[in-house]
Amino acid sequence: MSLTALPVLLRVDLSDRVHKRTRDAHASEVAEDYVEAIADTVATAGVCRSIDLVKQFDVTHATVNNTVARLQRDGLVITKPYQPIELTHAGRRLANASRKRHDVVRAFLEAIGVSPRTAAIDSEGIEHHVSKETLRAMQRILDDGWS
């Protein structure tokens, strides 16, 4: 475990309460997945409703409700009963950063010969653990080739 397990984007925020590591790490990954999905849905469908997340994550309404409530508590989304889910500034920032990392990782995996399907699957899990440095290394290779 160690700091290792913390999704990179949130490491700084959590650095002052080093314990509760895994719990927080896992929570952060879920948060990143959710804001990313919310941003995507808003981009493609105009708004994001619970049902969209139910479908994307294949969990129940109740679970989405719980999770979204936590996101709201943590200042990442705003939502009122029976209303669409909107991202806050912080939520949008997190979503953009996650999306970017996700895209770089997926493109990189494809660049090293992984099939698009597998690249899509693996990149979802991997993205949460890629540091700035590793992301730069991947980006460099995407830009410049293996030179």
Place this chain on the structure above:
Amino acid sequence: MSLTALPVLLRVDLSDRVHKRTRDAHASEVAEDYVEAIADTVATAGVCRSIDLVKQFDVTHATVNNTVARLQRDGLVITKPYQPIELTHAGRRLANASRKRHDVVRAFLEAIGVSPRTAAIDSEGIEHHVSKETLRAMQRILDDGWS
């Protein structure tokens, strides 16, 4: 989330109960980290005791106790009160596979220019999400270069 989040080595075992995904996925990652650490400790120190895991993961004795109890319940380790922790066959298999993936991922990250320190950190998080196909792609590049 989706199947994506499942550590690759255990995906098959879980495929018949597709729900409880994230919970199981997270549990599996912890299991992999523990059996890997146990195997390492046995290799270097002869036996593995709780205290070794306490130090490696920086958690309390109580937490190690709980986790090891789950590993025993799941058939990965055997341990009796006040006795060292031993891996079962299944535990050893999982540890070996995890170790191998971990090593390939770390070596690969270094090969693309990531510093050893960062490669060590990132590979710990990433390894759980690397499929056979992606692992092969990394291995191929380690063997053959970028050709």
Place this chain on the structure above:
DNA sequence: CTTGATAGTTAGCACCGGCTAACTTTCTTA
């Protein structure tokens, strides 16, 4: 306008993986 389907909420449960506190066992060493 009512009715039924779809969407959302709430309450209550379970498991995981953290923790502290209090205890017991084992080891070391004076």
Place this chain on the structure above:
DNA sequence: TAAGAAAGTTAGCCGGTGCTAACTATCAAG
């Protein structure tokens, strides 16, 4: 060998992320 330190256990707590079941709200059709 007795005492103190180190290691291990147990009980009980919390939060996160799942679930089901039962309820309420909203929306589309007829």
